[in-house]
């Protein structure tokens with residue numbers, strides 16, 4: 315190099331021109347450097363190596379790498395050959411914005427440049443406090459896949475220090491630097507994503523093991539199956555309730571388990587299979603509730619629900635609860651009530667008989683006051699008889715002791731009989747009531763137990779009779795709806811307030827108005843009706859605005875009996 319302080323001349327620069335061999339050696343060194351590049355390489359080291367290899371060849375006084383930082387308003391001084399001002403790890407912001415200065419120009423124009431006289435060049439921004447006086451420069455953009463990541467620049471303290479022949483070396487060094495930066499960025503991205511995913515995976519594992527712990531500790535049995543009905547999960551409670559071993563079941567089709575539970579099992583399987591068919595969302599929503607009776611006599615209540623993601627069926631979850639004890643307690647309660655009611659009947663029959671005999675003056679004359687008292691006793695004994703009968707009925711139904719004698723029953727005929735009975739009662743009690751019967755032309759017979767169905771209709775019409783003032787109207791109608799028969803009993807009585815509607819099927823529940831009217835009743839009628847309708851695989855619903863005069867409609871839907879040719883049973 316020329317001695318210090320002497321103004322360099324063009325001849326000096328020419329004398330210092332790098333030889334072709336030197337260029338090849340640097341290119342070789344750069345290639346070797348490139349071959350050492352790994353995603354995890356120390357990018358600072360690579361940048362400095364590329365800078366210093368090229369700078370030696372160029373005999374430059376200084377070299378820098380500036381990079382574009384997305385989102386930052388200044389270019390980053392990423393690497394520098396200035397030994398006096400060491401850069402912090404990762405570089406430091408420069409004074410140039412992305413479009414400013416020589417680096418800005420290189421990035422914007424994406425082409426290398428040689429500037430022989432920096433002072434005369436508009437792209438050169440000179441700072442007064444700069445400790446080095448640069449006279450000429452050579453530079454190239456750092457480009458990868460058409461993205462410009464920054465610029466590499468070399469400076470000399472002499473004018474025209476760089477020749478076009480050196481441009482390939484500068485560009486090669488710039489390419490190595492760009493590759494190093496690109497790899498580093500890629501590596502950072504992959505590492506970030508991997509650690510993010512690792513974090514997510516850990517969170518998922520934590521959540522899964524929490525859910526697992528919860529599942530294992532709940533008293534309810536849980537069994538999950540996938541879209542193809544294969545068992546994917548069975549908790550400890552399910553193992554215990556169903557007396558099945560999880561290892562033997564996991565991965566096996568759910569039908570193998572369900573198959574052993576008879577009719578309830580079949581309904582369970584049908585529900586599971588129905589959910590896997592494409593269906594409307596509404597159809598998907600319904601859960602199935604059923605009871606299984608296990609071989610050892612235990613009773614298990616099960617609820618099956620589909621697992622849906624939007625409208626996609628992912629599988630089913632079935633929960634089990636051992637309700638044997640509950641059923642047993644209920645049975646004992648019903649049995650107790652049945653025994654007590656039965657025992658009450660005998661003395662009541664006797665009281666009733668003696669009162670009737672007294673009223674008939676069979677044992678001597680009775681005066682008016684005595685007759686009134688005896689009449690009151692008789693009325694109350696009748697009410698008590700009604701209550702005892704209802705109680706007996708309820709307990710028999712609940713303990714499963716009522717067996718239905720199913721046959722095809724003509725509802726219109728039955729409604730006609732009930733109508734006659736109430737017209738008679740209206741006359742007898744001097745409570746005029748208009749009772750009409752409206753029936754569709756072809757109402758098929760229903761599958762029913764004639765006496766029990768009569769009890770249901772009787773009960774509903776009796777309520778209409780009781781809760782409709784004299785001279786009111788009761789309408790009985792029946793019509794066919796597909797494979798079912800609808801029976802409607804409507805009146806224009808006092809109605810049922812909406813707030814009470816959910817409670818009137820409860821045992822012993824009596825509406826406030828009914829109590830005010832002091833109509834005799836037990837509050838058991840509708841509860842019996844509901845259970846009998848259910849036993850007939852029917853449904854019952856009511857409609858009322860709760861406005862006196864607008865009355866109430868009770869609607870019972872029952873399955874029609876199979877048409878002739880098939881068995882009626």
Ligand code: ADP
Nearest residue numbers: 777778781818824825828835836837838839840
């Ligand atoms: P009960 O008639 O013996 O009170 P139910 O179980 O038959 O008992 O009916 C329960 C309650 O439902 C009645 O107390 C009454 O408040 C109401 N209810 C039933 N049917 C009617 C009706 N047709 N009109 C008005 N209220 C009714």
